[in-house]
Amino acid sequence: MTNLHRHAPLRVALVGLGTVGGGVIRLLNTNGDLIARRAGCPIQIVAISARDRNKDRGVDLSPYEWVDDMTTLATRDDVDVVVELIGGADGPALTLARQCLTLGKPFVTANKAMLAHHGLDLARLAETGGTALKYEAAVAGGIPVIKGMREGAAANEISRVYGILNGTCNYILTTMEKEGRGFDEVLKEAQDLGYAEADPSFDIDGVDAAHKLTILASLAFGTELDFDAVATTGIRHVIAADIAEAAALGFRIRLVGMAQNGADGLFQRVHPMLVPLDHPLAHVDGSLNAVVAEGNFVGRLFFQGRGAGDGPTASAVVADLIDVARDEYGDAFAMPVAALTPQNTADAGARIGRSYLRFKVQDRPGVLAEIAAATRDAGVSIESMIQRGANQADGVLVAIVTHAGEERCVRETLERLAGSDSLLDTPIVMHILD
Template sequence: MKPPLRIGIAGLGTVGAGVVKLLAEHGRLLSLRGGRPLKLVAVSARSKAKKRDIDLRGVRWEKDPLALAEASDLDVVIELIGGSGGIARQLVRKALASGKHVVTANKALLAMHGTELAELSEKKGRILAFEAAVAGGIPIIKALREGLVGNKVSRLYGILNGTCNYILTTMRETGRDFDVVLAEAQAAGYAEADPSFDVDGIDAAHKLAVLTGAAFGCQVNFEGVHVEGIRRVTSMDIQFAEELGYRIKLLGLARETRYGIEQRVHPCMVPLEAPIAHIEGVFNAVVVEGDFVGTTMFQGRGAGQGPTASAVVADLVDVARGRDMPAFVVPAAQLAAKKVAPIGRHVGAYYMRLMVQDRPGVIAAISGVLAKERISVESMLQRGRSQSGEVPVVLTTHETEEAAMQRAVARIAKLRAVAAEPCLIRIETF
């Protein structure tokens, strides 16, 4: 058997501890599958004292994570520190520069500096692997770069943030509002104390940017993602969605259009017949449409200790066997710098919900604005009297250009009879 693959881990949070456990528990199995032992040699983390429930006997403790990058007795460094800059970025750069392979779960880092790190890894002839950065245990990076490598991908979309999906699922099941469900999710550990990374769509956008690179062979462009979170989705909208035959999901979507690559993260109305409408709770799913393979879907747990450790170890076995692929499907120098399709050019159908004064002429005024923008209404739903005098009006449109829709919404918001900010949700068809 070949000499062991010597591993260093930087960061011993939930994921790091999971990797240590997996390596220990499946040592024999991994030697067979990897063709050589996978040996944990050194670790580094902020606090040595913290209770972690893992056995680190015989493993060197480095105070400074950067020491792992330069240690002469390591073949691969696993970066689990997180953050798009700072130590994480330094560590990955240094490790590659000093000839080590790098495995990372850091989506923010890849979303911001993916192209640059891919270049560096190729220059050094080392592997940059990041299966754990997107969709937890689902081997979607491998699917894009290898399993579906024979396809030109036309579109990709997915549920990429388990926290948002959990919140939306619970809102639907319980009829409770966003704030209440978020607070519960925080108490249950499904959402962070500062939830904005998740609920504002940033985490999903990081992952989408990485997926887009791997699917389309283009430079990773996080700035090019149009991002909206789920804070403005109300339980009323979720109920209307069901009535109309839809479910509301926070999706990340990427596709090639004649204006460039379109990358969007926002709440979507998804038809109930679509398989992705039924991915509930903390599960993630990614749908890939390829010209030869057709539509494929991959689903599983998108986060958590076990699934993420599973992904990190899959990357380690690739490294152990010397199995390499360019980080984003084609060599870094060949990564296309694709134009960003402006969101205003997006064409699709829309759901709009307004709260209006219940008096004559309101519907006529709204219809007038839409007609002026040549937006054709597919269905309209008005609910009877209310005590406050405000009633919801819901309408869905046929396909129209986003820019026209936004102009119409701005004008409708200014109508005297329209009480609150209109709620606009894009309808996706698959």
């Protein structure tokens, strides 16, 4: 089919040779002919770079030129595009990105942390440099959700975009759910299986999901990226009993990143939510990712797929390379940087919704009355309250589902109870997806 190629090969420098880097090499080797037909030209890795040259990566690196100093790649005329897979918000990845974009070299990255913190600056450099900044792999792995938001849903005013953006958390939560086991035990197993990092905090504290949400929110609402505006809570405090109570009430617990646009501004939050069983997110199991976008003409769009791993992530990286080869790319965040509006952060307290509150309390008379009084005084209306004492070695669990109301009232409930010696633990609040 080579006679059909309308362009010379696209020459790629690949920086970072971890799992995903190896996946990109394998993908281009395996699907090279098909990719050349689709891209209009072969896509060839010509140079590679990583921290440690001598590490065994399980792929044959001998066809590629090894480059010690990756910063030289930005200026090389025999490199058409640089792929960055080293990660980290700052440091070498950021330096390389700035160099490439400033010099007009197309830049493809999977680096959500860097984009969440510096995406606006990088998009500005790409614009000035007249080149591509592509990052499909940064959010939801193999699911083409960047393209779905930037292009597919582009005709819509989006009211909210949300989803399951971290496969590690979803694996842990759904395993807890299916097997009735505790968080620590399942996390340990996930680490042993390689599904969770030795230091899992980026995942389980919601930081990774918040990075991704920051990017999605900008695309959905035409706003400047603002990672600091994301209210982030992870899943460390979810216990097996929460999952059981939620199930009894017709919900499943998922770590949801949600950005919502309203009259009072933009609201971004990552936190465990109770998802009703009739919502598609309730059926996203294991390490899958999923994204929902709600537009004023398209209605609800739902994308699901594998959000991590070498294959899916490499699929997204190479999709970006095909776009570059086809010359089908434009503004990184769907519009010129100057057209992105600054975010006005909405007040969380004014948000209306139902909430789940769970208390671990002393098993003694009057505690339930104390909690009930606090909710009453804070103006929280209770839809259901369950107290379970049996089988609880350490106290009694009280789980409350509220009627829809302002979140400030829920917060006030907790403030009223703060310091009470009836409480054995910090109460947990999870909101309910409507």
